[in-house]
């Protein structure tokens with residue numbers, strides 16, 4: 687496809703909060719960079735035909751649904767709550783959290799029936815309404831935007847239904863999580879009627895995001911091994927396909943290169959040393975394009 691020069695993808699990103707930093711890091715790793723200094727509401731990327739619009743996460747699904755932004759990075763929680771017409775293009779593997787019910791830690795939790803006739807404060811009334819209806823719970827839902835966690839202390843509610851990630855917010859407000867209702871992570875959403883040209887740009891970004899994700903937790907290993915131990919070394923190395931073997935000037939030795947999981951790194955290194963590997967180099971790796 688021939689791109690017309692002025693096609694530009696508008697990407698909605700959370701202006702501040704839980705997902706902002708990782709969203710911006712992912713875009714940067716994918717070659718979409720905006721100036722760090724004077725942050726404006728709308729910024730043109732220096733190196734990709736895109737502009738970034740910074741919004742409250744709550745507003746991202748609607749902005750994408752009406753086409754004021756073409757794609758957006760937002761928590762699945764917001765997408766599920768708003769129930770608007772957007773396509774989920776890709777899960778992004780960060781911003782993991784859940785939407786949970788929490789009550790004051792001084793209360794005794796007796797099971798879901800606990801919530802009958804209770805007042806529950808939330809910014810996610812639709813998800814909660816559905817959950818209570820499915821479980822035949824008759825509670826009063828109070829919709830609040832922002833600082834839901836202070837509602838019980840402030841006497842506005844008996845319980846809350848909100849995002850829990852590290853759990854820090856709950857602890858500092860004397861609350862305990864009693865029911866996990868929905869799991870969420872950051873997703874890439876798209877307007878359902880993107881032009882072919884914009885869709886092509888979105889696909890290009892999606893494959894870059896995937897390459898960035900594939901590199902997470904991986905290391906590149908380079909080592910020398912006696913040729914006699916080569917078969918054994920190949921068995922130890924769980925390469926993506928098979929490790930690269932390069933002959934050395936001294937035919938009794940060869941060089942091996944491969945990608946390994948950071949989790950198994952030390953076990954692999956020790957097993958390789960035990961069969962005579964030398965000159966082991968561990969290099970960091972940031973993208974894997976499959």
Ligand code: PRP
Pocket residue numbers: 703704705743744832848849850851852853854855856
């Ligand atoms: C959520 C939620 C809590 C916090 C929980 O806010 O409202 O404030 O994250 O995280 P923790 O368990 O790690 O303490 P979010 O950033 O999703 O956006 P919001 O400000 O729009 O609610």
Ligand code: ZN
Pocket residue numbers: 742743744
């Ligand atoms: Zn929000």
